[in-house]
Amino acid sequence: MSKRKPTTDSGISKQGILFDTGASEGLLDILLGLKQLMSRQISASGMDRYDIAARISRMTKRDCTKDMLDKYTSSDPSYEPGILKFAAFCVATGGLEPFNYVLDPVGSAVINPSERDLLRLAQLAERKREIELEIQSIQAKRGIR
Numbered sequence: 001m002s003k004r005k006p007t008t009d010s011g012i013s014k015q016g017i018l019f020d021t022g023a024s025e026g027l028l029d030i031l032l033g034l035k036q037l038m039s040r041q042i043s044a045s046g047m048d049r050y051d052i053a054a055r056i057s058r059m060t061k062r063d064c065t066k067d068m069l070d071k072y073t074s075s076d077p078s079y080e081p082g083i084l085k086f087a088a089f090c091v092a093t094g095g096l097e098p099f100n101y102v103l104d105p106v107g108s109a110v111i112n113p114s115e116r117d118l119l120r121l122a123q124l125a126e127r128k129r130e131i132e133l134e135i136q137s138i139q140a141k142r143g144i145r
Contacts, residue, residue, distance in 0.1 A: 027105050031077055037101050038081075038089065039073045045093040055092035060084050 042052060049066045056064040064085060071079040072089075081089060090098050099110040111119055139145050 032075060034098060034101055035073050037098055041093045041095050041098060052092045056085055056088040059088040059091060
């Protein structure tokens with residue numbers, strides 16, 4: 001006779017949840033605030049809603065009317081612009097604030113295109129510092145200098 005060891009299923013898997021990123025629940029529940037920001041962006045642009053909708057339509061090659069734009073900026077959560085129309089909206093109104101508003105909860109931001117060279121300069125300076133430290137480490141290890 002063989003010895004049998006009873007196995008009990010605890011129901012808890014040792015494998016992590018597929019989409020568990022550690023992000024808190026409701027982290028991106030920002031739709032109403034985003035819609036309010038988009039409305040302010042329209043006002044700040046000084047452009048007519050019809051013109052903004054027409055620009056969005058031209059950029060996306062998808063129909064976007066003034067009424068659709070009004071729904072996207074209304075407090076009704078049923079209407080969301082979608083990522084392409086959202087990106088076109090930001091280009092049409094000339095501001096990156098809506099992008100930054102969406103990215104802020106996850107600790108990211110969009111840089112202004114005019115500041116790209118400064119970011120690249122900072123990246124190169126950091127790389128130069130790392131290379132210099134590695135050179136010093138090798139020189140110290142080999143007794144050079």
